[in-house]
Amino acid sequence: MSDALLKTRALQSGYGKTIICHDVTLDLAPGEITCIIGPNGAGKSTLLKTIAGVVRPVSGSVTVAGREIAGLPAAQVARSGMAYVPQEANVFRQLTTHENLTMGSWGDKTRTQEACDRIYEMFPDLARLRQTRAGNLSGGQRQMVAFGMALMLAPKVLLLDEPSAGLSPLMVGQMFDIVQRVNGEGVAILMVEQNAIQGLRIADHGIVMAAGRVALQDQASNLLASKEVSELYLGSRS
Numbered sequence: 001m002s003d004a005l006l007k008t009r010a011l012q013s014g015y016g017k018t019i020i021c022h023d024v025t026l027d028l029a030p031g032e033i034t035c036i037i038g039p040n041g042a043g044k045s046t047l048l049k050t051i052a053g054v055v056r057p058v059s060g061s062v063t064v065a066g067r068e069i070a071g072l073p074a075a076q077v078a079r080s081g082m083a084y085v086p087q088e089a090n091v092f093r094q095l096t097t098h099e100n101l102t103m104g105s106w107g108d109k110t111r112t113q114e115a116c117d118r119i120y121e122m123f124p125d126l127a128r129l130r131q132t133r134a135g136n137l138s139g140g141q142r143q144m145v146a147f148g149m150a151l152m153l154a155p156k157v158l159l160l161d162e163p164s165a166g167l168s169p170l171m172v173g174q175m176f177d178i179v180q181r182v183n184g185e186g187v188a189i190l191m192v193e194q195n196a197i198q199g200l201r202i203a204d205h206g207i208v209m210a211a212g213r214v215a216l217q218d219q220a221s222n223l224l225a226s227k228e229v230s231e232l233y234l235g236s237r238s
């Protein structure tokens with residue numbers, strides 16, 4: 001796919017001398033959702049961190065809109081139009097919701113306020129909790145603050161590491177609705193999800209990672225329909 005917004009080519013990365021991600025090649029087209037699934041320890045989070053610039057690649061390439069970003073520091077990666085929501089340690093606990101949202105903003109008060117208003121409209125809970133310290137929020141609410149912080153950057157590509165982790169079943173549904181809404185506004189999303197069935201249901205494409213490699217990639221609907229994928233990775237559907 002030559003018109004992909006985000007591409008990785010033969011990407012390798014890991015920690016110290018240990019290579020975790022091997023030869024990862026993937027494309028994310030504009031406006032699409034791709035969901036990465038796979039067993040614990042498969043290297044899904046490491047892959048996302050590598051694309052985000054948090055873990056340095058050993059070799060290979062990452063481009064956003066044709067611009068090479070592999071090996072750039074995370075702050076420069078953010079300027080490429082890509083935002084990353086990590087799974088943990090993703091907010092400043094001493095700061096309020098509102099302070100978290102506005103801390104990375106660009107100084108123009110009107111634009112910052114407009115961006116905040118959009119986030120508060122999307123996450124009514126955050127509007128209600130705007131003066132609450134993030135440390136006093138639930139895990140799910142903190143996840144929403146982190147999501148909001150990423151959206152303040154008006155990204156073209158959003159990397160989400162397990163957006164539904166730790167959420168109640170009701171909030172999982174809400175979170176996936178929000179992911180779809182953000183995508184509906186034209187943001188391409190690469191998302192890691194343990195909640196594989198729900199993640200694939202809202203995705204265009206799916207990637208199965210196993211032992212640090214892309215084991216399978218296909219349209220999400222094909223992965224959902226596949227007996228092999230279902231038996232190995234999706235668990236019970238009941």
Ligand SMILES: Nc1ncnc2c1ncn2[C@@H]1O[C@H](COP(=O)(O)OP(=O)(O)OP(=O)(O)O)[C@@H](O)[C@H]1O
Pocket residue numbers: 015020038039040041042043044045046047194
């Ligand atoms: N900071 C680190 N230093 C060293 N090894 C790490 C580090 N983070 C992860 N690993 C190792 O890398 C491997 C892949 O971990 P990773 O978190 O990327 O997998 P994952 O597919 O996201 O798993 P999960 O679904 O459990 O979150 C694991 O063996 C893990 O122990």
